Amino acid sequence: MGYTILVFVKQVPDTQNITGEAMKPDGTVNRAALPAIFNPEDLNALELGLQLKERFGAKLIVGTMGPPNAAEVLRESLYRGADSTILLTDRAFAGADTLATSYALSKCAEKIGNFDLILCGRQAIDGDTAQVGPQLAEKLALPQIAYVEDVESLSKKKIRARRSIEGGYEVVEGPLPCLLTVVEANEPRPANAKNIMRRKKSMTRSELRKAHADANYTDAEMLVDEEEKLKAKGLWIEELSAADVGAEESRIGLKGSPTKVKQIESVVLRGADFKRIDPSEDGINALMHELIEDHTLG
């Protein structure tokens, strides 16, 4: 098993299938009204990771930062073929913007250490910023290739990837370790039946505790025992807090987030008047001129 690949993924509200009120009166997202799903482009990143694993041999570690129930996307990753998973969860992480998120993830990556590649989806559908991947690379001082469609070759020293650019693609090379952000260029595989049957029993420590509490059963020794058993079976979802990864309190969560959302507006694009362009050289030139003056082009 040659490479170690980290994939960072996110659980997001499903903005495509909105049920009920998507926005709260204060302008923040009403997560309760939206089903939580695997961020689509993160599935593309995971798929690329799985393909690299098949092509070159790799250990695939999937991590996410989120509330305890974000463990669900980690299980989804295990169903598709990830080797192990890490849940970065802490109340102190809540309310993070892209700066605080990429900081927290960088601490997590440092804690894991010894990786060859980090894969992220290009962007998450709840924020559409496409900033976390690039910021994470900067914080870890890694080279980055954004908008990756596929990997052409991989060796211990370097990676050659195809990245999407306007009107086509370009092929670039970079040294390892390296971070890639991945676009929707592959078709993520479905969950695998046997993995579902086996890995559905994967748990985080909080989930194990909760299961015990639900059963009115709080024998500390038993808890440790079961934890060991789950670990031995590869059914343990590592759970890390801010302290576990050594994150500074001032740089995470709401405190570490300089971004302030002032207002959210729903912009509906509407067709206005139309304009007739003469289908001749002159007509097109005039149009180009107008667009350049408009700053639509150029």
Next chain:
Amino acid sequence: MSNFFTDNEDLMFALDNLELEEVTALKEDDYKYAAEFPHAPVDFNDAIDNYRRVLTEIGDVTGERIEPRSRTVDAEGPHFEDGVVTYHPLTQANLRDLRNAGVMGVMLPHKYGGLNFPNTIYTMMTEMVSRADGSLQNLFGLQDISETIYEFGDEEQKDRYLPGFASGEYDGSMDLTEPDSGSDLQSVRLKATQDPKTGQWHLDGMKRFITNGCAKVHLVLARSEEGTSDGRGLSMFICESCPELVVRRIEDKMGIHGVATCELQYNHVPAQLCGQRKRGLTKYVMSLMNGARVAIAGQALGIAEAAYREARKYAAEREQFKQTIDKFPAIYDMLARMKVKTVAARTLLYHTTKVVDLRQGYTHIVEHAKDAAAIPQEARAAQKKYSKLAAVLTPMSKAYCTEIANQVAYDGIQIHGGTGFMRDFNAERYYRDARITNIYEGTTQLQVVAAIGGVIQRVLEPTYDELAALPYDGALDRMTSKLADMRTKLGEAVEFVKARKDSDYQNLMARALVEMEIYVLVGYLMTRDALKDRRREALAEKFVIDAEPEFEARRLLAMSGDNTTIDRHWEITEY
């Protein structure tokens, strides 16, 4: 977002109410496998939870991925050039998705990399795959042949082939039909000869209409005993694709366009004997076909489900005479009948698969026991009981599901009006795809031949005793009294036909009798299910109400004692 499992209340009802405890315990050998295989269930709840999760995943794969590709697959189909079949890229994508989902060896034991699921759960997948793309089921369903290798092959063959099937690396075909041997497989001529020195078998001859005849692994029915001409001279062989096995052409078909139906020429193809000589047709192919018949019933049901849904949606949207057409009695009756037939077919099919699972479970105990004396008496009795039931239920399910699928798809077009005749809508594709289901794996006529013995012997009477004893009330009580009456009349009709001691008359009336049996059985099953969920009462009621006149028409026919058709059909057809 469509999920073909979670959007199908009736299918989920089946999973929840089939009471699969015994089936699952047999399949998992009392959950002993859990110690050895990390994905094997530890108890019944764990098993059902596995089934539900995997079905939900396949519901997603079929609804979100396969269905959207189906129109293009139907329009473009596979490509054939220079003896090589290439499936449509979207069919390849479908197969890749199913492989990645890990469902190409659904029933194979854990040991060989399979999921070790019962036939019931596999059939539920079959149904969903077929609802998404009828033609894809033919490729998905050929995993059945690995079941046959598992049942009858030797250890070496199992080790050689089964893991490849489970992973989806191997695909298969079953090569039975020849130009002169269709329904009558006893007359198969493809020659198998054994080299007296090396013991190596070779196959020479022709097969036609072979689904996925371009497969890597073939199960072949061939004549190994020179000088014989009946079923006892046939054996089953395994061979692999090789230069001596030539795909001569692929058929241009009415439906199931996505899959290649091949004509094959065997030019001294090296092959291995599978199982014992001379038992090819009598035992192995019969077993293979019984499995495949259940699968085709599932295929038909899936197509019916799709056709019904399209029609229901269209009728709710289409307006004529200032109202949506689903407000016209003629249309809502048609829709209700389509729905009830689909639910009825599902009820019969899963009643059948459960019996098939039980038969298989007990057969396994009886046939694979290390010490024959240690086999419990109950296991032997159960094996006998379920074998007898499966032998009549399987052809009944195949006949009923495939015939109603044709009716539902036909009405589906009717509800669409002229639009239904156009290629722009799916209705005509369902109609074309449904049409093969009551032909291959034995035509409906041959299913009747297979089922009539059990009907004459009244094999289902104990089942009726159990079903009739449930505590029905109100409308359900009224339904069961009707059914009790029909049951009595069916018994009388059978006695009447038997008493004539005329095989022509019995053959002529066989279909009527088998269909009467289906009405009674399904009527009882649907009424029983209404006890579990009162919202199903109207479905049961509609089934019984619609069944009554159909039953009566067949009864009149069977009891007529009239020989006109037998004596004068020649005068009629030759006028």
